[in-house]
Amino acid sequence: MSDALHLEDWGGTGPVLHLAHANGFPPGSYRKLIDRLKPRYRVFTLHGRVLVPGSDPKSLRSWHDLADELLHALRSRGLKGIVGVGHSVGGVATLLASVKAPELFRAVVALDPVLVTGKRLMLLRATSLLGMRGRIPLAQGARRRRDAWGSREEAAVSYQKKPLFQRFDPDSFQDYLTHGLVDAPGGGVRLTIPAAWEARVFETIPIDVWPRLRAVPVPSLVVRGESTATLTPEGLERVRRTVPGVRTDELPGTHLFPLEHPEACARRILAFLDSPGTEKGRAAAR
Numbered sequence: 446m447s448d449a450l451h452l453e454d455w456g457g458t459g460p461v462l463h464l465a466h467a468n469g470f471p472p473g474s475y476r477k478l479i480d481r482l483k484p485r486y487r488v489f490t491l492h493g494r495v496l497v498p499g500s501d502p503k504s505l506r507s508w509h510d511l512a513d514e515l516l517h518a519l520r521s522r523g524l525k526g527i528v529g530v531g532h533s534v535g536g537v538a539t540l541l542a543s544v545k546a547p548e549l550f551r552a553v554v555a556l557d558p559v560l561v562t563g564k565r566l567m568l569l570r571a572t573s574l575l576g577m578r579g580r581i582p583l584a585q586g587a588r589r590r591r592d593a594w595g596s597r598e599e600a601a602v603s604y605q606k607k608p609l610f611q612r613f614d615p616d617s618f619q620d621y622l623t624h625g626l627v628d629a630p631g632g633g634v635r636l637t638i639p640a641a642w643e644a645r646v647f648e649t650i651p652i653d654v655w656p657r658l659r660a661v662p663v664p665s666l667v668v669r670g671e672s673t674a675t676l677t678p679e680g681l682e683r684v685r686r687t688v689p690g691v692r693t694d695e696l697p698g699t700h701l702f703p704l705e706h707p708e709a710c711a712r713r714i715l716a717f718l719d720s721p722g723t724e725k726g727r728a729a730a731r
Contacts, residue, residue, distance in 0.1 A: 446731070450497070452518050455489045457483030460551070462528040464490050465515065465535025468646040469587075470704065471496060471637050475532075475623025478703055479614045479709030485718075486528060491518050502645035509651065510535060512541035525549055530714060532556040532703050533675070534646055537654060540688075552723050554666045554714050557673050557700050559650060560658075563682045569652050578648045585701045587644035593635045597622050600634060605674060609701070617704040626724035658687045664723040666692045668713060670702040692717065 452463075453472060462482060466472050479488050493514055494500045505511070515538055519527060527550050531539035536555030543550045559571060579585075594600040601622055602692035603637050605611045610618060624632040636643075667684050669676045676684075682694055696713060698705040717723055 450494065450514060450518055451492050451524050454631045455479050455483065455488040457487040460526055460528060461524050461531060462486035462488050465531035465539050467533035467535055469638050469643045474617065474621045474704060476620045478707040481708055482540055485715060491515055495638050501644045503546055505645050505649055507649050507651050508537055509541060511538040512545060515542050516546050519549055525705060526551050528552050528718060533559055540658060540722045542661055544657050546658045550663045551719060552664045554717060556668050556703050557670050557676050558667065560654060560676055560680050560684060560700060561650065562683050569650060573652060581647065583647040584644045587640055587647055590640045592640045593629060595633045597626055598633055600626055612699060612705040614705055614707055617707055638674055655687055659687045666717040669695045670698045670700055671695045673699060673700040675700040687711045
């Protein structure tokens, strides 16, 4: 693992909570959600390979690599008894990490994880067999993304017109402009997570997750956005049948509901962790 990978400590009081971000949305985008968790938890985020300048997207073979990357960082810091929270790809990576290293975790919360089922899963399997994962629409769309602007103000005007950002919490939108863009060497700003990296993450959506989810070893919560197209109702039902003792819920919003409704999202996370038999109960037993 690269020494450039490190955990960012956001502060806070209490047990360790790690928040894994979605594809294309760096950890700082979640500042408002993190702030609502810090009174009860010490929050960390991973500065992973997608955020390392000059890193090669082709180095990512599958999302199992992201789970391993997370485990390496947690172990390097000597952290245990962790509440793992993850959004989108971060939710899948956190679930996989808990299966690989159950001794490190006390609970897992996956927010609209990318758990594909039905025809979409069949399509992914077919494109994998044919070596055509680069042609899936999400990856193609990411490669076409505009990745540079003259200023953050110009980027803000552009983003405000896009449906993806229409429901964003205003503070979270500003946090994305702050952390999702970096100053470009020649002037202006560019994406913090390059479009090539975003495309590679989509190209490597795993097709072998469901059997592994049967071994999730800790209390878990999976939350779906009511208007999401990512974790379908059928997918959430399969989660209920697959993950031992999982709790499930839906919250208003799209796939990006943690950035659209960060306060409601934080309340749901904390309510789960406070419920009998989950994080609080396990912590008392240690």
